[in-house]
Amino acid sequence: MPLLRPRTSVSVEKFPITFASLKAQSYSDAGQSRGGSSHHSLRSIAWNPVGTLIATGAADKTLRVWNPEKPNVRFSTELKGHAAGIEKVAFNPVKDAELCSVSSDGVVKLWDVRTKSCVNEVKGLGHAHSLAWAPDGSSLLVGSKNGGLFEISPSQFSVVSTHKQPVETYQMAFCWSGQKVFLPTSEGKVRILSYPELEPLLHLGYDVSPGESTEFMLKGHTAPCLTVELSPTGRYLATGGADSIISLFDTKDWICQRTVTRMVGPVKSISKAPLLVAAFYFWVLMASAGFTFDGSYVVGGCEEGSGLEVTHTETGKHVFTFKTAGPCEAVAWAPTRYCLAYSDLGILRIVGMDAEKK
Template identity: 75%
Template sequence: MAPLLRPRYSLSKEKFSGYFGPLKSQPYTDAASTTRGGGSHQSLRSIAWNPLGSLVATGASDKTLRVWNPEKPNVRFSTELKGHAASIEKVAFNPVKDAELCSLSSDGVVKFWDVRTKACVNEVKGLGNAHTLAWAPDGSSLLAGNRSGELFQLSPTQATVVASYSQPVETNQMAFCWSGQKVFLPTREGSVRILSYPDLEPLLHYNYEVDPEESSEFLLKAHTASCLTAELSPTGRYLATGGADSMMALFDTKDWVCQRTVSSMVGPVKSISFTFDGSYVVGGSEEGAGLDVTHTETGEQVHTFKTAGPCEAVAWAPTRYFLAYSDLGILRIVGVDTDRK
């Protein structure tokens, strides 16, 4: 039975640190996996909440795919989904189906799971050295990408690729707009492409003449090094990007101007997550320690969660102020009350 959800409420930036300061993070560990070597700080690669915030999925470099009940941290209450033969690069729940999970491994295999029955209900192979995956908001299709710049449109009910696209440059972790009509593609060159979906054509162009040898496509100039990830706020007001230059940028989605940057992180920014109300944002990096929470409207750093090591994957719950993150190779969640009856 799914846990009873508490009403949503928003914390002011003045109260944020006071609320989270006394709270301790809860570890979710599989002792057997840690013994096998899953405790290295790079083992946990991806974290995803289901739409209700009642389940958390984790994918690891040791091929372990597990679904956790956030209110029951003991591993015996979790579900391991077996079948991947390579490192799991990305996990993502269907945004409109609470029990449908998609996982992507580096050998180019995508699997679709019914987490209630542990069954793999569909599989797509042959995507190359895959590393990025995103659901369209209506849950009817996905985009997956590999390190050669190829993108693949997938269906959760079809065992072959629906359509494939060749990008001029490698695409990293992408994000859809909430209407599903456009997708934001971070590139190795540090910029973000804004394309229509599903045809993946540039939507914005410069309104002045450019050199005939140059493209008129409008790009978000996000980072001085590779742009590694993008995330749209739940309100749709900001697009956040993270780069190999250790920076996180917030773009206003009305005029596409960078409103502010976050420079307190150490190492490449591999993941970004907003709170359910869009008020706060956090970035995950594969270097350094600690997680800095930023107020999106002012750029103020409102709180730092102490961690033992780097936190490559971060994910705020979709309905509550629960933050899931990787720390020294294991899942931790802060905000959840595991002792609540």
């Protein structure tokens, strides 16, 4: 395991000064498509738990693992086998070389990136489009567009359990204990379910009209809620919606403390950083948004317009804009430092303090 340098937080005052002079490093395949709607091809980005590898999944079925210190494509690894566009990629939070990918044809693949081999495959999951690992890496959930939720074991070739949701669900997230799952829905709400039972955990403390549910759900959007993530400290739950809003809920009272409204398109995904030893870290995605490893900042971008907007979590103050050439389909903070990976016109780019030292 590589030697990890001490993690240092950056103050609100120093954030713009620190990042204003940094340039993004490009990582691209010479054979990659260009122009037109190419910026929609890179759908998912994921760092491994120690920040030494970064995986990208694309609409053209390309799954690639990069060395962030070596941007030339010859130092990357292409994992071949998917027959449809890749919707989501994620490393096992406790194994730095185990990667999971899910494609739109309902196939989930588990990879050993050291040997470049597929070590497990589960089929028949419908139009799968979301994926979340349990914090201990022992299981994962896959969601499909028809409301299906599938519990999968990395070592089993068939689905462990299947749960049908009443409405379409999007990118879910686990709490850090692994006992709860936060599930965004097309109704703009977030369900809080037990795991692995996937039953409602909280209920309303007052009478409801006949036929209405007593299940307590978080309400923070006027359009479908597309993604949700828990901050590394567990203090906030961030939700992103088709109404272009990121909402931050206090996890003690489940009250929406503040909203981020600078985006001009739907916030589709918020991605968390993998688990490393006993510490928890966090990243971001946009049409995505999410937290830095220390939980101090949230970044957001969208499919419309350009730029990635950084907001201070505690005050809601806008602190910086990362300039991009076009809309960003996916973004992800490194798990241990202020180093941001994002897609821009179909190309992976990384910007950050460490990136300038390579």
